Amino acid sequence: MKLPEFADIAQAHERIRPFVHRTPVLSSSTMNRLLNCELYFKCENLQKVGAFKFRGACNAVFSMSDEEATKGVCTHSSGNHAAALALAASMRGIPAYIVMPETAPNIKKQAVESYGGRITFCKPTLEARENTLAKVAAETGAVEIHPYNNFNVICGQGTAAKELIEDKGLFDIVMCPIGGGGLLSGTAITTRTLNPKALVIAAEPEGADDAYRSFHAHKLIPSVNPKTIADGLLTSVGEINFRIIQRKTDEIVTVSERGIVRAMRMIWERMKIIVEPSSAVPLAAILENKLDVRGKKVGIILSGGNVDLEKLPFHEFI
Amino acid sequence: MKLPEFADIAQAHERIRPFVHRTPVLSSSTMNRLLNCELYFKCENLQKVGAFKFRGACNAVFSMSDEEATKGVCTHSSGNHAAALALAASMRGIPAYIVMPETAPNIKKQAVESYGGRITFCKPTLEARENTLAKVAAETGAVEIHPYNNFNVICGQGTAAKELIEDKGLFDIVMCPIGGGGLLSGTAITTRTLNPKALVIAAEPEGADDAYRSFHAHKLIPSVNPKTIADGLLTSVGEINFRIIQRKTDEIVTVSERGIVRAMRMIWERMKIIVEPSSAVPLAAILENKLDVRGKKVGIILSGGNVDLEKLPFHEFI
Numbered sequence: 001m002k003l004p005e006f007a008d009i010a011q012a013h014e015r016i017r018p019f020v021h022r023t024p025v026l027s028s029s030t031m032n033r034l035l036n037c038e039l040y041f042k043c044e045n046l047q048k049v050g051a052f053k054f055r056g057a058c059n060a061v062f063s064m065s066d067e068e069a070t071k072g073v074c075t076h077s078s079g080n081h082a083a084a085l086a087l088a089a090s091m092r093g094i095p096a097y098i099v100m101p102e103t104a105p106n107i108k109k110q111a112v113e114s115y116g117g118r119i120t121f122c123k124p125t126l127e128a129r130e131n132t133l134a135k136v137a138a139e140t141g142a143v144e145i146h147p148y149n150n151f152n153v154i155c156g157q158g159t160a161a162k163e164l165i166e167d168k169g170l171f172d173i174v175m176c177p178i179g180g181g182g183l184l185s186g187t188a189i190t191t192r193t194l195n196p197k198a199l200v201i202a203a204e205p206e207g208a209d210d211a212y213r214s215f216h217a218h219k220l221i222p223s224v225n226p227k228t229i230a231d232g233l234l235t236s237v238g239e240i241n242f243r244i245i246q247r248k249t250d251e252i253v254t255v256s257e258r259g260i261v262r263a264m265r266m267i268w269e270r271m272k273i274i275v276e277p278s279s280a281v282p283l284a285a286i287l288e289n290k291l292d293v294r295g296k297k298v299g300i301i302l303s304g305g306n307v308d309l310e311k312l313p314f315h316e317f318i
Numbered sequence: 319m320k321l322p323e324f325a326d327i328a329q330a331h332e333r334i335r336p337f338v339h340r341t342p343v344l345s346s347s348t349m350n351r352l353l354n355c356e357l358y359f360k361c362e363n364l365q366k367v368g369a370f371k372f373r374g375a376c377n378a379v380f381s382m383s384d385e386e387a388t389k390g391v392c393t394h395s396s397g398n399h400a401a402a403l404a405l406a407a408s409m410r411g412i413p414a415y416i417v418m419p420e421t422a423p424n425i426k427k428q429a430v431e432s433y434g435g436r437i438t439f440c441k442p443t444l445e446a447r448e449n450t451l452a453k454v455a456a457e458t459g460a461v462e463i464h465p466y467n468n469f470n471v472i473c474g475q476g477t478a479a480k481e482l483i484e485d486k487g488l489f490d491i492v493m494c495p496i497g498g499g500g501l502l503s504g505t506a507i508t509t510r511t512l513n514p515k516a517l518v519i520a521a522e523p524e525g526a527d528d529a530y531r532s533f534h535a536h537k538l539i540p541s542v543n544p545k546t547i548a549d550g551l552l553t554s555v556g557e558i559n560f561r562i563i564q565r566k567t568d569e570i571v572t573v574s575e576r577g578i579v580r581a582m583r584m585i586w587e588r589m590k591i592i593v594e595p596s597s598a599v600p601l602a603a604i605l606e607n608k609l610d611v612r613g614k615k616v617g618i619i620l621s622g623g624n625v626d627l628e629k630l631p632f633h634e635f636i
Contacts, residue, residue, distance in 0.1 A: 024342035026364060030432070045590045046344060114348070265627070272363045272623030274590040305590030309583070 003244055004151055006193035009158035009186065012059040016156060019058050019091055023047050023160075025167050025299075028270045035286060037293040040171070041267075042164040045275045045305025049083040049111060051232075052160050052183055052303050053147070057084035059156030060145045061092050069094050071141035076100070076122075076129040079108035080232060080304050081147035086117030097142050099133045101125075105231070107308045148182030149238030158186025164299050165194045172296040175282040177303055178202040178211045178252060179233035181241025187301060188248035198299075199250040203285040205230045206254045211237045215245065215252045230260055232278035232304060253291060259284035267302070279303045321562055322469055324511035327476035327504065330377040334474060337376050337409055341365050341478075343485050343617075346588045353604060355611040358489070359585075360482040363593045363623025367401040367429060369550075370478050370501055370621050371465070375402035377474030378463045379410050387412050389459035394418070394440075394447040397426035398550060398622050399465035404435030415460050417451045419443075423549070425626045466500030467556030476504025482617050483512045490614040493600040495621055496520040496529040496570060497551035499559025505619060506566035516617075517568040521603040523548045524572045529555045533563065533570045548578055550596035550622060571609060577602035585620070597621045 023043045032038055044052035061073060072095035075085050082098045089096035098117045100109065101124035112119055122132040137144055145153065160183070161174060174191045178184045188200045204211050208226035214237055222236040237245070245252075255263075264280035266287070267273065279302040286293055341361045350356055362370035379391060390413035393403050400416045407414035416435045418427065419442035430437055440450040455462055463471065478501070479492060492509045496502045506518045522529050526544035532555055540554040555563070563570075573581075582598035584605070585591065597620040604611055 024344075024364075026342075029366065046342075048347065050590055268592060269627050272368055272592045274586060274592060309587050 001240070003240065004155050004158070004189055006189055008155045009162060009190055012152070012155035013159045013162055015062050016055060016058040016159065019062070019088070020055055021047050022163055025164060026271055026273070031266070031270050035293065037295060038297045040164065040168050040297070040299045041271065042160055042299065042301045043273060044160055045273060045279060045302050049080065049087050049115070050304050050306045051080035051084060052157055052301065053080040053084035054087065055159050056150070056153035056156035056182055056186075057081060057088040057145065058091075060150060060152040061085070061088040061094070063152045064143065068143055071143070072096060073145045074098070074133060074136050074140065074142040075145050075147060076133045077147050079104055080306060082117060083108060083111040083115055085145055086112050086115035090116040095140070095142065097136045097140055099129055099136060101129065105308050106310070107306055111306070146238070147235070148180030149240050151240065153182050154186045154240065154244070156186070157183045158190045160301050161187040161190040161299070162194065164301065165190070168299065170195045171198045171299040173199045173201055173291070173293065173298045175201050175203060175285070175298060176301040177230070177233055177278050177281040178204045178237070179278065180235040181211065181237040181245055183301065183303060184249065185241040185244035188244060192248050200248060201250055201291055202252045203281040203290070204252055204254050205233055205260060205281060206256055208233050209254045211245070212252045212254050214242060215249065218246065228260070229257055230278040230281055232276060233281065251291070253285045255281055255284035255288055255290065259288045263287055274305045274307060275302050276304050276307045279305070319558070321558065322472050322476070322504075322507055324507055326473045327480060327508055330470070330473035331477045331480055333380050334373060334376040334477065337380070337406070338373055339365050340481055343482060344589055344591070349584070349588050353611065355613060356615045358482065358486050358615070358617045359589065360478055360617065360619045361591060362478055363591060363597060363620050367398065367405050367433070368623045369398035369402065370475055370619065371398040371402035372405065373477050374468070374471035374474035374500055375399060375406040375463065378468060378470040379403070379406040379412070381470045382461065386461055389461070390414060391463045392416070392451060392454050392458065392460040393463050393465060394451045395465050397422050398624060400435060401426060401429035401433055403463055404430050404433035408434040413458075413460065415454050415458055417447055417454060419447065423626050424628070425624055429624070464556070465553070466498030467558050469558065471500055472504045472558065472562070474504070475501045476508040478619050479505040479508040479617070480512065482619065483508070486617065488513050489516045489617040491517045491519055491609070491611065491616045493519050493521060493603070493616060494619040495548070495551055495596050495599040496522045496555070497596065498553040499529065499555040499563055501619065501621060502567065503559040503562035506562060510566050518566060519568055519609055520570045521599040521608070522570055522572050523551055523578060523599060524574055526551050527572050529563070530570045530572050532560060533567065536564065546578070547575055548596040548599055550594060551599065569609070571603045573599055573602035573606055573608065577606045581605055592623045592625060593620050594622045594625045597623070
């Protein structure tokens with residue numbers, strides 16, 4: 001099977017450019033002083049649907065021929081990919097059928113519906129998801145777009161790192177979180193081409209460390225009962241993603257739940273932006289000294305900003 | 319007295335460019351669809367010290383001659399201007415003496431200290447602030463930099479609207495909140511020159527409506543016991559500011575406290591950025607139908623992002 005190359009990512013970038021935000025890259029002098037390094041945050045929390053997932057979904061949807069596209073697209077997703085695919089499909093004027101675990105956060109269900117996605121709920125197991133999706137695909141004839149184990153999705157995700165390096169120049173280290181590996185595989189391909197001297201380092205929650213274990217065992221080891229507040233990172237690494245990650249990633253490190261919360265809070269307070277726990281995982285690795293960043297220039301891709309703000313005491317302000 | 323002109327703002331922009339962030343301008347398709355208009359948010363919550371105030375403070379500090387500057391600067395401020403002046407002074411290597419009401423939010427006290435400002439606390443009345451400041455100025459020889467009623471501060475604040483229009487073209491309406499009037503007076507001067515057909519509309523909390531009343535009475539009417547969660551807007555309009563606002567502002571509208579909270583929540587949820595209540599006041603005016611924005615292109619300056627996140631249930635995530 002052909003693996004994506006940087007030329008595919010560059011093509012994806014041209015394809016999706018009219019539809020995606022070129023998100024800003026932010027930095028905080030205070031954080032840099034505290035952490036003794038130069039951090040640049042690529043703000044995919046400010047991307048459409050609030051996550052980098054829109055890049056991949058958009059590239060997958062707009063890569064299809066008109067004939068393929070007529071019956072729509074379908075997927076199973078715990079959230080951000082679902083919303084992303086729904087919006088991309090609605091931009092192309094085709095239906096999106098989304099299989100979602102009934103336990104998905106409300107904010108993500110509502111997002112999918114608001115973008116016109118047609119949801120089928122299922123039990124929160126991989127088996128239930130896959131069976132339900134197979135049924136939906138058979139009934140509708142829609143093309144499955146996997147959230148990460150998909151050539152075109154990977155190419156779309158690789159455009160975030162491309163913009164980061166285009167905007168801020170070369171880095172010593174480029175970091176992102178790892179769940180299924182769509183973002184990491186795209187980021188690694190881009191970085192190896194545009195910034196070959198940079199280390200590509202991914203961060204993963206200790207409670208969902210299948211990528212860490214797979215990377216060090218040199219074979220794919222799926223998750224069993226992963227548990228983390230970083231709900232975007234519960235999925236196991238995909239096969240295509242793993243093949244790319246093995247070749248083009250320098251290190252995968254793990255972080256504690258407490259570290260994720262601490263990093264998330266620091267980003268909210270210091271950067272004045274809202275990120276979901278998954279986004280905070282690379283910074284957590286820095287706070288927990290899982291890699292040496294002293295004096296280094298580090299690019300971090302913030303993956304998304306979809307947290308349920310229902311809990312917040314907005315009413316106390318009134 | 320000479321009032322600032324656009325040429326002064328353009329000069330200020332050159333002066334402060336090496337020190338300030340060129341903040342991004344964000345928009346949300348979902349919000350635009352909901353509100354039936356095209357909104358562009360100039361994100362001064364992402365400015366250094368988390369507020370537009372850094373622009374004015376920076377211009378004031380770097381406009382001083384070396385001789386003037388040696389003994390430092392001083393001010394009284396409820397928060398963002400204090401942090402801004404402290405940082406600007408530390409960048410120039412001169413002391414900043416800050417008189418703060420003892421009731422100021424913790425986050426703002428800590429910010430001033432972290433930027434090297436030297437704080438003198440006083441009672442939370444205008445009289446106490448002014449007396450304490452006079453004493454501090456007499457003892458140190460520092461030059462007072464008023465938070466808004468100051469030529470150079472106004473010029474600095476006018477650079478936010480300059481960047482907004484440079485980045486996103488002409489608008490039908492340009493909006494900002496009004497407290498002391500530093501941001502509004504600068505914004506109005508810039509907009510009248512770069513975008514003369516745009517309406518300049520300010521929004522103010524009902525509970526601190528001295529600018530609204532002054533504007534419609536054509537004379538300065540100071541606040542008496544203002545009360546609003548938009549703590550950046552409690553101050554009364556300054557004299558220089560009012561003279562500019564009278565000439566160059568089209569309308570001032572007021573909003574409810576509930577509207578401010580609703581708008582703030584919408585910005586957090588939809589835009590994925592953290593804004594303080596003062597920033598949400600212009601959007602509150604739109605949500606409360608205080609002006610007609612249907613089909614219009616509207617630029618809104620988000621003034622700052624310094625809210626005390628202590629209250630948030632981060633611990634519940636662990």
